[in-house]
Amino acid sequence: MDKLRLIIWREYLAKVRNKSFIIMTILSPLLIVGMIILIAYLTKINDSESKIIAVLDQSAFFQDKFQPGKAISYVHFEDIDLEAAQDSVKALQYDGLLFIPNAANVDLVAQNMFFYSEDNPSTGTTAAMESIIQGVLREQRMENLGVSNTTFQKIEKEFNLKLASFDGGVNLKGVNEMKAFIGGAFGYAIMMFIIIYGGFVMRSVIEEKTSRIIEVIISSVKPFYLMLGKIIGTSLAGITQFAIWMISSGVLLFICVLLLGINPEALYVSPEMTGAEMAQLPTDLDENFIAYAQEALQIPWALLLLSFIVYFVLGYLIYSSIYAAIGAAVDNETDTQQFIFPIILPLMLGIYIGFFSVFGNPHGPIAVGFSLFPLTSPIVMLMRLPGGIGEGGVPVWQLLLSLILLIMTFLAIVWLASKIYRVGILMYGKKPTYRELYKWLKY
Amino acid sequence: MQNMLVADTVSKFYGKHKALSDVSLEIPENSIYGLLGPNGAGKTTFIRIINQITFPDEGQILFKGKPLHPKDVARIGYLPEERGLYKSMKVGEQALYLSQLKGVPKIEAKKRLKEWFDRFEIGPWWNKKIQELSKGMAQKVQFIVTVLHEPELLIFDEPFSGFDPINANLIKNEILRLKENGTSIIFSTHRMESVEELCEHIALIHKSEKILDGKLSDIKKAYRKNRFTVDLKSNQDLDTAKILEKDIAIVHNEYDAKEEIQHLTLQLPCDETREVLHLLSDLGTVYRFEEVVPTVNEIFIQTVNEREQHG
Structure with a gap:
């Protein structure tokens, strides 16, 4: 055990003292924060750019309806014909011309309305105009039908289907998605960690092979301990890096928000929203915010964190021992491609299955299947778990079965990988085939 | 004289390939033993079995009269044919690490290292990385690492390859000094003339079999x-x-x-x-x-020829 500790410590130091590792650790948060600031800044610019649209209204239906908003200002043309208006819009370099012809009724007018512009207008611009026109159309049609505006207001009330679970709890729309998203973030973190640090383990094995120190080491310790020490040491370095990233990104982001006065909310609100929608948004949020917050609090965080740790440790050990075996089987990194693809495949599958199937239906057959299959379960099960376990969540037997399968796979894979590793580290000079790897298992 | 190491009909297979076939050897204590034979004869496989890097499929190894135990690795020093150290690790740190892996406490290892560095006059290398050293310099470090835990049995695979004549002589004298202090030494090489004068006992390995072994002087007498x-x-x-x-x-x-x-x-x-x-x-x-005394090389060729003639 002393030797294992020595190996872990050496691998850890070798990793954290590595120059490129240090540079990555320092630069990554700067890059991430830089990106966020850039996005926020660009969004702000986009927001502040307002469009000027000329309105040539020959009818009588749209007086004063086009009021300048945040994103679009309207300029009203009067007493000129269409051609002249088009020329002036071009001359004045306005962003477009809305032409409203005259006709007997509002429907005829609407049919012949046109929007002229140099480029294709953005959907936000057309949506804004359409919303105004739609409003006027509705009013006019109601008047024709003899329905007053106030009557209509009474009729037109938004309807939301209330959701409840059988035990009487309140269900909220989009909660499944929110929960799966939280689980997905955990699953995604596991995948990234495996790919990055599994690769480190592999390269470190290859380095030992090419520098030929391997024989010196395994004449002192069992290859299995070396492999285990390497995997643990590298993952500790990884956790260190992750922790530094989290803390420094958080601090940096906080400082930037304070200094630059960027509103983080600006990142979440689409700049294309019309004024009406903008106005609607906060009230909507207010109404449901507490409910969603309650729902978020109801997510079994303790269970989720515990499962994250268990699935993370087992999943990482499974994959990184495969990475170690690959590193032992080859002589240089270019030979690893053929072996790496089959490893990444289940990871990607887990993520995509998660996003496309588990988000919509966390307890459907596909979600269940992939959360039991040990190579994808660390990702998919975590996406399902925010719904809790037991009734309404993941059935307990599924969680247990998934864990048992994972542990069995872990034992089998580590055993197989250490066999390949033991033989591979002493094999030089040729690129092995799968058949040879199979033969090594029997040595 | 007691035997340091006894191999009892040791065989090793890789799939269908026989790497060692019923090899029996007796390596006496406090002597220099030559394990001789061409490349690919099975010497390295045999050495790896002694170092418990691989394990025999048949037969067993006795270390000082007892079956080889995993803990015995601390009593054996091994300089592999393929020399290697961590390139980006500092010399001192690396030597400390490797001897700690062999079970030497850190403080003791540091003390012994200082002595060896003084003896080889390489004190200033302590904080250099291996990749900054020349090949010959790295070999010296590797030699120190091999002997630092004061093993009872030292195994050198192709001991003098990679050393220039001056350093080869230095290493040779160090090995002789270790032998004087009671260490048993195994030389494994295909360049038989390079160790002939040093070995008291030899074994000839050819195509995974031992074809001849014994005291060098007796063998030479027999081939006079x-x-x-x-x-x-x-x-x-x-x-x-x-x-x-x-x-x-x-x-x-x-x-x-x-x-x-x-x-x-x-x-x-x-x-x-x-x-x-x-x-x-x-x-x-x-x-x-x-x-005219036959060289080991001549004896080897003669033995191989005789065996092949007899089937």
């Missing part, structure tokens, strides 16, 4: 052919060779006209030399009279 080389300055006008031919078989005959010396190789019927010497000294001055 009663051949002698003679350098003779004749005091006769007659052709000395012609005179000798009557009584003795001459294998080789060459006359050095410049030095006026006759170089002869004689084949005697037995190792009785009195008569021959008598005869020779009648013919002139004998500058040299020496038995």
Whole structure:
């Protein structure tokens, strides 16, 4: 055990003292924060750019309806014909011309309305105009039908289907998605960690092979301990890096928000929203915010964190021992491609299955299947778990079965990988085939 | 003398390939043992079995009379043929790490390292990385790492490859000193002439089998052919060779006209030399009279040939 500790410590130091590792650790948060600031800044610019649209209204239906908003200002043309208006819009370099012809009724007018512009207008611009026109159309049609505006207001009330679970709890729309998203973030973190640090383990094995120190080491310790020490040491370095990233990104982001006065909310609100929608948004949020917050609090965080740790440790050990075996089987990194693809495949599958199937239906057959299959379960099960376990969540037997399968796979894979590793580290000079790897298992 | 290591009908297979076949050896304590044979004969496999890097499929190894135990690795030092150290690790740190892996406490390892660094006059390298050192320098570090845990059995695979003559001599003297201090040493090499003078015992390995082993002096005795080389300055006008031919078989005959010396190789019927010497000294001055002792290389080739002829 002393030797294992020595190996872990050496691998850890070798990793954290590595120059490129240090540079990555320092630069990554700067890059991430830089990106966020850039996005926020660009969004702000986009927001502040307002469009000027000329309105040539020959009818009588749209007086004063086009009021300048945040994103679009309207300029009203009067007493000129269409051609002249088009020329002036071009001359004045306005962003477009809305032409409203005259006709007997509002429907005829609407049919012949046109929007002229140099480029294709953005959907936000057309949506804004359409919303105004739609409003006027509705009013006019109601008047024709003899329905007053106030009557209509009474009729037109938004309807939301209330959701409840059988035990009487309140269900909220989009909660499944929110929960799966939280689980997905955990699953995604596991995948990234495996790919990055599994690769480190592999390269470190290859380095030992090419520098030929391997024989010196395994004449002192069992290859299995070396492999285990390497995997643990590298993952500790990884956790260190992750922790530094989290803390420094958080601090940096906080400082930037304070200094630059960027509103983080600006990142979440689409700049294309019309004024009406903008106005609607906060009230909507207010109404449901507490409910969603309650729902978020109801997510079994303790269970989720515990499962994250268990699935993370087992999943990482499974994959990184495969990475170690690959590193032992080859002589240089270019030979690893053929072996790496089959490893990444289940990871990607887990993520995509998660996003496309588990988000919509966390307890459907596909979600269940992939959360039991040990190579994808660390990702998919975590996406399902925010719904809790037991009734309404993941059935307990599924969680247990998934864990048992994972542990069995872990034992089998580590055993197989250490066999390949033991033989591979002493094999030089040729690129092995799968058949040879199979033969090594029997040595 | 007690045996340091005994191999008892050890066999090792890789799939269908036989890497070692029923090899039995006895390596005496406090001696230098030569494990000789061409590349691919199975020497490295045998050494890896002693180091418990691989394990025999049949037979067993006894270390000081007891079956080899995983803990015994701390009592064995191994310099592999493929030398290697962590390139980006500092010399001192690395040597400490490797000797700690062999079970030497850190403080003790540091003390011993300082002594070795002083002895080899490489103190200033302590904080250098291996990649900054030349190949020969790295080899010195590797040698120190191999012996630092003061093993009872030292195994050198191709000990002198990679050293320049000066350093090879330095290492040779260090190895002899270790032997004086009671260490048992195994040399494994395909360059038999390089260790011939150092080894007291040898084993010849050929195509995964041991074909010959024993005390080097005994083996040489057994392979003697009663051949002698003679350098003779004749005091006769007659052709000395012609005179000798009557009584003795001459294998080789060459006359050095410049030095006026006759170089002869004689084949005697037995190792009785009195008569021959008598005869020779009648013919002139004998500058040299020496038995032709076969080299290990010659013995090896002869043994292999004999085995192949016999099936």
